[in-house]
Each structure stands twice: as structure tokens, then as C-alpha cells.
Amino acid sequence: MEDLKKALKKEQLTCIVSSCGHIYKEKNKGILPLLHFIEQGVLREGIVVDKVIGKAAAMLMIYGGVKKVHACMISEHALTMFRQHHIPISYDVLVPYIINRSGTGMCPMEESVLACEDIEEAYHILCKKAESMKKAG
Template structure:
């Protein structure tokens, strides 16, 4: 089944694909937005889910752990994310492992990766992400669109 999700991820140019109980959902936002929104608004979708994602850094890993995802595929995964997922018993497949996730311009660390670099507890990471998003957007209620 994870192979089917990776086909959808690449074939439909998604950023993330989640499968649970026969339901397959596709997402196209950048960064952690879709995982954050899904964990906040549809946590049951992540519980026991198979997830294929383009990039998984430590922030995404924390959200996947808190959501109870079962099996993750990533095109690119950071070493800290991989360690955290494995520590929580989540099966992980990936194409490329990297020390850390880069920002979109490739000039430095991804802000989310940098934000949670020294944190080791998924709940603490989620709290930091929530604070960051509140500061950026005025609130954490990011608008959602289903695809």
C-alpha cells in the first residue's frame, strides 16, 4: 500500500498523502501545514495511518508521532526525524537522509527544523509549532481545504 501512496505523491504532485481505513487523502500545501491541520482537526485520520510525504523533518515527525501514524515514507528525511520516528516504533522508508532540512531557498535551515532542533518530546515540539504559528498568523486556525 505504501507503494501506491508514493505513486500518488509523485504522480499527482502532492506534498503529502495519507491513507487510513481505505480512505486516501492528498495534500498540497508546503511545509507542515497539512499535518498540523490534520492533527488538530481530523486526528483520527492519522491514527494508524500510512503516510507518504515529500519532506519529513523533526517537526513533521513529532506531528506524525502525536497523530499515531503507523508507517511513513519520505523522499527526504532528516536524521533527527528518522531517529525520533524509530524511537516511537514507527516504520520508516525513505529515499534520502540528511543532517537537517533546508529552507526553501537552500540558504540555511528550515525554520521548523531549527525551531525544534533541541527538543526531544513530540508534545513540546507541537507546542512550539503552535506558538510559532500564532505569532505568524495571529492564530493557529489555518484555513483548510480538502482535496
């Protein structure tokens, strides 16, 4: 875990995953890297270090089958999800919620699953939300 944390900072990554003896790195922001990792099966039994984890990212990680997680920053909603699903979680900074990129409110991804407790339903909600945001440009 410590090596992954160091690599995240040194290489200015947003997310790094150790799974099945391989290391997977991402610099893209938001949930798209996690959706990509899910498609590839990378998260299954993986150890994840992520820069920012809101409830949306937490639910995707749980859906993908992560084994252990560290967040540089995590929302209270995400922390609750990991604890409910008995996923070992460590973090540097705990915040009430993840702020959107313009700094005007809650992250739209976290907001879209705020009332959702079902992991599979959240996955489908987030796939649709990511697709609609991609189309909107």
C-alpha cells in the first residue's frame, strides 16, 4: 500500500490499482477510469489508492470487487459505503462530500447516487450519467 501511495504522488496519478501481480495507473479524473477498470476486471481483489473518492467512486469500487482502499480525500458518504461492505479503508482527509470541479456544489456523480444504496443499481445509474455527460461534452 505504501508503494502505491508514493507512486500516486510521484507520478501525479489520480488512481492506481494493484491486482493479480500487475499495476494499473490512471491520470484521468472522475469515474471514467473506474468504469474502464471494471470493464477490464482490474478491480477484482485489487488494492486501490485514489486521490478523491466520493460515494459514486466507492460504489463502483465495491461493484468491481476491490479488496482494500486508500483515499487521499474521501467523502463521509463513501466512507460509510466501504464500512457497510466491510472493505478495509484508510484515508488522509475526510470531507462531508466531494465538491464539483467548478466549486459550486456537490460532485454530480456523488449526487446522482446519494439516495441509492444498491451497488448494482448505482453502477447502472453511473454508466448512464457518464454517457450523458460525455455526449454533452
